[in-house]
Amino acid sequence: MIGKKIxxxxxxxxxxxxxxxxxxxxSETILIKNATIYDGNKNEPYEGNILIDGPVIKRVSxxxxxxxxxxxxxxxxxxxxxxxxxxxIGIVEIGALSVTRDDSSEIYKIGFSIFDAFNPNSTLxxxxxxxxxxxxxxIPQNTSSPIGGLGSYFxxxxxxxxxxxxxxxxxxxxxxxxNHSRSETFAVIDDLLSFxxxxxxxxxxxxxxxxxxxxxxPIAEFMELHPRDVRALFRLVNDDLxxxxxxxxxxxxxxxxxxxxxxxxxxxxxxxxEAHLVKDIIAINDIPLIINPINNIPGSFDELASNIKMxxxxxxxxxxxxxxxxxxxxxxxxxxxxxxxxxxGMSYEIAIKGLTSTPAKVFGIENRGEIKSGNYADIIIWDxxxxxxxxxxxxxxxxxxxxxxxxxxxxxRDRYTSDPDxxxxxxx
Amino acid sequence: MINLIKYSVSFTLIFFCFNVELSAKPxxxxxxxxxxxxxxxxxxxxxxxxxxxxQETDVLIQDRKIIAIGKDLPASDDFEVIxxxxxxxxxxxxxxxxxxxxxxxxxxxxxxxGNEATSPVTADVxxxxxxxxxxxxxxxxxxxxxTAFHVLPGSANLIGGRGVTVKNLQRNTINSMKFPDAxxxxxxxxxxxxxxxxxxxxxxxxxxMGNIAxxxxxxxxxxxxxxxxxxxxxxxxxxxxxxxxxxxxxELDTLAGVLRGDILVHNHCxxxxxxxxxxxxxxxxxxxxxxxxxxxxxxxxxxxLADNGICGALWADWWGFKHEAYDMVQANIAIVDQxxxxxxxxxxxxxxxxxxxxxxxxxSKALSAGLRAGFDITKARAMNWITSNPxxxxxxxxxxxxxxxxxxxxxVIWSKNxxxxxxxxxxxxxxxxxxxxxxxxxxxxxxFDVGIISPTKNRTEQ
Numbered sequence: 024m025i026g027k028k029i030x031x032x033x034x035x036x037x038x039x040x041x042x043x044x045x046x047x048x049x050s051e052t053i054l055i056k057n058a059t060i061y062d063g064n065k066n067e068p069y070e071g072n073i074l075i076d077g078p079v080i081k082r083v084s085x086x087x088x089x090x091x092x093x094x095x096x097x098x099x100x101x102x103x104x105x106x107x108x109x110x111x112i113g114i115v116e117i118g119a120l121s122v123t124r125d126d127s128s129e130i131y132k133i134g135f136s137i138f139d140a141f142n143p144n145s146t147l148x149x150x151x152x153x154x155x156x157x158x159x160x161x162i163p164q165n166t167s168s169p170i171g172g173l174g175s176y177f178x179x180x181x182x183x184x185x186x187x188x189x190x191x192x193x194x195x196x197x198x199x200x201x202n203h204s205r206s207e208t209f210a211v212i213d214d215l216l217s218f219x220x221x222x223x224x225x226x227x228x229x230x231x232x233x234x235x236x237x238x239x240x241p242i243a244e245f246m247e248l249h250p251r252d253v254r255a256l257f258r259l260v261n262d263d264l265x266x267x268x269x270x271x272x273x274x275x276x277x278x279x280x281x282x283x284x285x286x287x288x289x290x291x292x293x294x295x296x297e298a299h300l301v302k303d304i305i306a307i308n309d310i311p312l313i314i315n316p317i318n319n320i321p322g323s324f325d326e327l328a329s330n331i332k333m334x335x336x337x338x339x340x341x342x343x344x345x346x347x348x349x350x351x352x353x354x355x356x357x358x359x360x361x362x363x364x365x366x367x368g369m370s371y372e373i374a375i376k377g378l379t380s381t382p383a384k385v386f387g388i389e390n391r392g393e394i395k396s397g398n399y400a401d402i403i404i405w406d407x408x409x410x411x412x413x414x415x416x417x418x419x420x421x422x423x424x425x426x427x428x429x430x431x432x433x434x435x436r437d438r439y440t441s442d443p444d445x446x447x448x449x450x451x
Numbered sequence: 452m453i454n455l456i457k458y459s460v461s462f463t464l465i466f467f468c469f470n471v472e473l474s475a476k477p478x479x480x481x482x483x484x485x486x487x488x489x490x491x492x493x494x495x496x497x498x499x500x501x502x503x504x505x506q507e508t509d510v511l512i513q514d515r516k517i518i519a520i521g522k523d524l525p526a527s528d529d530f531e532v533i534x535x536x537x538x539x540x541x542x543x544x545x546x547x548x549x550x551x552x553x554x555x556x557x558x559x560x561x562x563x564x565g566n567e568a569t570s571p572v573t574a575d576v577x578x579x580x581x582x583x584x585x586x587x588x589x590x591x592x593x594x595x596x597x598t599a600f601h602v603l604p605g606s607a608n609l610i611g612g613r614g615v616t617v618k619n620l621q622r623n624t625i626n627s628m629k630f631p632d633a634x635x636x637x638x639x640x641x642x643x644x645x646x647x648x649x650x651x652x653x654x655x656x657x658x659x660m661g662n663i664a665x666x667x668x669x670x671x672x673x674x675x676x677x678x679x680x681x682x683x684x685x686x687x688x689x690x691x692x693x694x695x696x697x698x699x700x701x702e703l704d705t706l707a708g709v710l711r712g713d714i715l716v717h718n719h720c721x722x723x724x725x726x727x728x729x730x731x732x733x734x735x736x737x738x739x740x741x742x743x744x745x746x747x748x749x750x751x752x753x754x755x756l757a758d759n760g761i762c763g764a765l766w767a768d769w770w771g772f773k774h775e776a777y778d779m780v781q782a783n784i785a786i787v788d789q790x791x792x793x794x795x796x797x798x799x800x801x802x803x804x805x806x807x808x809x810x811x812x813x814x815s816k817a818l819s820a821g822l823r824a825g826f827d828i829t830k831a832r833a834m835n836w837i838t839s840n841p842x843x844x845x846x847x848x849x850x851x852x853x854x855x856x857x858x859x860x861x862x863v864i865w866s867k868n869x870x871x872x873x874x875x876x877x878x879x880x881x882x883x884x885x886x887x888x889x890x891x892x893x894x895x896x897x898x899f900d901v902g903i904i905s906p907t908k909n910r911t912e913q
């Protein structure tokens with residue numbers, strides 16, 4: 024029986040049409056042998072073996088171990104599964120088709136949650152997963168409030184019973200606008216946070232109580248906040264909820280630093296195309312950044328200082344970095360962005376951490392993002408250097424399960440490269 | 452004496468430039484290359500853009516042309532010698548689909564000039580008359596090895612206007628950037644964009660069938676116009692004086708240029724079935740489609756494209772932003788390339804100011820997807836996708852697009868194999884002149900970049 028299963032694994036390693044393992048795989052262990060491991064924690068890679076038992080990593084060691092199934096990964100780089108930080112995976116299927124978009128709300132602003140819209144059957148999930156993304160923060164579009172919209176965390180196993188964490192980040196944005204001053208935006212943020220600070224837990228007992236709070240607050244009333252919005256605001260200033268603010272201009276970044284200090288916020292800044300102009304202040308205030316290192320375009324008047332060496336400069340300033348990509352359909356291209364960052368001076372190991380353990384740490388994602396005993400077995404075995412965009416995973420494990428790497432895209436490819444004698448619609 | 456010689460040289464140069472300006476016809480190229488030296492690039496690994504790879508080989512550049520490729524080439528003392536041991540040399544990269552200049556950075560309303568979205572057929576507009584020569588994006592593309600690019604109007608219209616091919620040498624007039632003797636192109640667009648733009652205004656086209664009817668009506672007018680022109684031209688001089696000369700029509704001038712074969716059709720089209728219909732429209736009116744652009748479904752009709760000699764100008768992996776871009780296959784470019792025993796024409800395009808800087812990486816993704824699909828494609832062949840094939844599609848292959856004796860010395864020296872994400876373009880020559888050098892920070896800056904953040908610095912020095 025075991026022999027037969029090993030045989031199946033051998034087939035897997037030679038082809039890309041992966042077989043699905045039988046469900047009882049959970050009762051047996053998988054040993055990844057002789058891998059070059061970037062575990063997301065240590066700065067240097069090491070040669071070692073990883074034992075997966077059910078959904079978790081049982082042991083990581085350079086000494087010999089026994090496993091029911093053995094994958095020889097010699098010469099292969101193994102990393103934790105990549106964690107995406109800024110996506111609409113699961114809530115937008117086709118960008119320009121509004122009926123497939125669930126990323127905005129007309130009613131709720133600060134407390135808008137996308138969690139209930141998440142579609143585990145989205146085609147974006149297998150595609151990003153087969154390229155190495157094993158979990159994702161999915162966030163809504165910017166709302167009419169400069170602070171507003173709750174993002175959730177999802178494990179991309181594609182199961183209809185969702186594994187993840189609901190409403191675990193708040194989002195927001197500030198910057199140039201065609202209809203109002205950014206000074207107004209900062210004032211609104213200040214008023215909202217000040218209102219949030221004034222709320223006591225007992226005021227949140229009922230929606231009626233909250234409605235009274237709203238009536239008494241000029242900013243809450245003017246913005247037509249709902250009880251959901253007020254509860255979310257309360258969490259932001261009291262529960263250390265990560266706040267991901269999108270901003271670029273150097274002067275805006277400094278204002279956000281002030282806001283963080285004034286309200287003791289758990290702030291992360293996204294975009295931050297001019298962060299290198301104020302790098303020391305960002306570093307001293309421990310603000311992690313989510314950047315797109317391949318973007319050197321002065322795309323707006325807020326991003327004039329965009330620079331291809333930004334990642335390297337920020338790393339040397341001691342700032343924690345994570346990566347974003349402009350399109351969630353190919354969010355895995357954060358690998359290419361990280362590769363470009365390395366080409367321009369960022370250290371390879373820190374770039375790998377930026378794709379794995381840094382987001383886990385910054386967003387408080389427990390037991391993922393590192394290859395270590397006790398963590399969930401979200402593990403990628405790469406066919407070559409993961410920062411080369413030409414590379415792909417050979418194996419993707421999520422919660423210890425060997426994921427099938429077939430995608431709609433590979434199915435369509437195979438449909439048009441095989442059985443040329445059959446009419447295409449009668450092919451597999 | 453030395454001063455006198457300098458004086459006379461510069462006088463000659465000034466006179467020469469002046470002379471060119473005077474003799475150039477309206478809207479024609481007045482491009483002048485940068486001062487060049489003769490260069491021997493020694494011991495380079497070369498992808499020549501013709502499908503060949505040469506190890507440790509020399510390239511000799513003299514009088515702006517590539518004059519020799521071979522081992523241990525001799526060069527006289529007046530040649531600058533560049534030791535390229537361990538480095539890679541390719542032709543200058545060419546992007547067949549760019550909107551730099553017509554959608555410059557920063558992306559603001561006041562210079563968003565790519566779509567004349569006021570009528571579904573605007574064959575009268577020329578992209579070069581929208582291009583902002585101070586777009587700070589050109590020099591970023593140059594840092595990615597791009598020596599020429601083709602700028603198209605946007606895709607809001609069925610027939611969007613003329614495209615232009617330019618040298619990637621930033622100058623202060625568009626004519627001085629235009630690629631000499633490059634043909635104009637005509638931008639056409641299928642599918643969602645035109646039907647959305649005009650359908651939302653309750654006017655035609657609002658459907659795909661409306662799109663096709665719209666092209667055919669335009670070509671019927673163009674045929675009649677061309678017939679009137681030909682009829683007039685065939686008359687004797689006397690008869691011409693007696694009769695009326697047909698009134699010029701800018702829109703029909705462009706379409707007649709296509710029917711005459713002077714203007715190349717570049718057709719934005721995603722879906723396979725629509726591309727097939729567009730081939731029928733071209734057959735009905737006797738014009739040729741040079742390339743389908745974006746073609747996310749090109750792999751479904753790769754043989755049809757090869758049979759009709761149509762290139763697929765494609766992304767490595769973009770998908771999902773529109774319904775017609777949903778059926779992405781990463782091997783799309785490879786499948787188009789390999790159609791009909793490798794006679795297909797595949798091009799990696801960018802349509803993006805970031806992507807244009809990394810076309811080598813995009814080709815690398817497309818190549819690796821092709822290898823995974825089971826095709827036997829060399830890196831040397833994949834290099835054609837971003838050099839000679841786009842040069843052919845832009846109508847400039849006789850001048851550039853490959854490392855070939857007699858061609859313009861548009862050459863890039865890369866730090867590593869250009870199919871790696873870690874490879875950087877170190878040195879770029881355009882017409883044998885140094886246009887970019889990474890080590891010495893030698894590159895053009897647009898006026899926009901000057902003193903815009905800090906008065907004493909340029910934008911990219913921050």
